[in-house]
Amino acid sequence: MYNQEMDSKGNASQSGREPYEVECHACGKPFNAARAPWCSCLTNLRTLVCPACGACFCAAPKGYRDRFWAQAPQDLSRRRFEEKTAPFEPLQISSPGELRRPIVLVADDERVILRLATKVLGGLGYSVLTAKDGAEALKVAQAVRPDLVLTDALMPRMDGREVCKRLKSDPRTSSIKVIIMTSTYTASRYKTEAMAAYRADGYLNKPVDFKVLKELLRQQLS
Ligand SMILES: [Zn+2]
Ligand SMILES: [Zn+2]
Known part of the structure; x- marks a missing residue:
């Protein structure tokens, strides 16, 4: 499930999602956050990437991030939770x-x-x-x-x-x-x-x- 969400290509699995129009904190352009890919920052609270400028909002002011998640559609909040709790099997090496x-x-x-x-x-x-x-x-x-x-x-x-x-x-x-x-x-x-x-x-x-x-x-x- 989370593999699909990490797909940056916006494939078919992302259609049918409730759109969530937001303004990018970095470039000011509007984008649909429901279709935006997750960023690649190493953090337990990853954010989404603006397609226009490539910036995520991990480093955006706290007010922006709080507002973003407070107003986010349920589906996006759920995906965020699933993403955060997805299982991980560390690589086992024999040699x-x-x-x-x-x-x-x-x-x-x-x-x-x-x-x-x-x-x-x-x-x-x-x-x-x-x-x-x-x-x-x-x-x-x-x-x-x-x-x-x-x-x-x-x-x-x-x-x-x-x-x-x-x-x-x-x-x-x-x-x-x-x-x-x-x-x-x-x-x-x-x-x-x-x-x-x-x-x-x-x-x-x-x-x-x-x-x-x-x-x-x-x-x-x-
Ligand atoms: Zn932007
Ligand atoms: Zn980020």
Whole structure:
């Protein structure tokens, strides 16, 4: 079901939906949100993409987002809920040698983020492994030596900053690039601090914007 909803082509499954005309917060043009594709941002509250300018409204003012969902037709709110709760089966690997590089390991305690990251990064041609907490991320990173670790900052068992610090201080894993994602410490002071203290290679604010992520991965993995 959710695969159909993620289809950006506006195929037949989307016909018959109650139209929902809204004004894009970015370019001001009206569009039918009921037919718009979901964005590719890594967030548990994804939004829709304006067909005119390509902007989603994950980063729109809160007032815009609240109004959008308050007035949205029931069908769209239902799809949003289904999308958020869709099942996710992490990739099981028997041998790391099977994976095509670059390999990206994504660590986050929110399954929806792991599911979206798998889909989005897979679409960019990366092999994607997932870990649901820091301890698992460290174990997988040591075993597989991915090219890059994209980790949430705050996780149970071991947080992402600690994972980064440990990887960077071990000669066997110090060349693995580490990008830290955070929704809590968004001030640039924390960014500078994380880069220096934990030797992170990059830092992303949540919700992670797809275009920003894509560009950062391209820089880090080229
Ligand atoms: Zn627009
Ligand atoms: Zn978005």
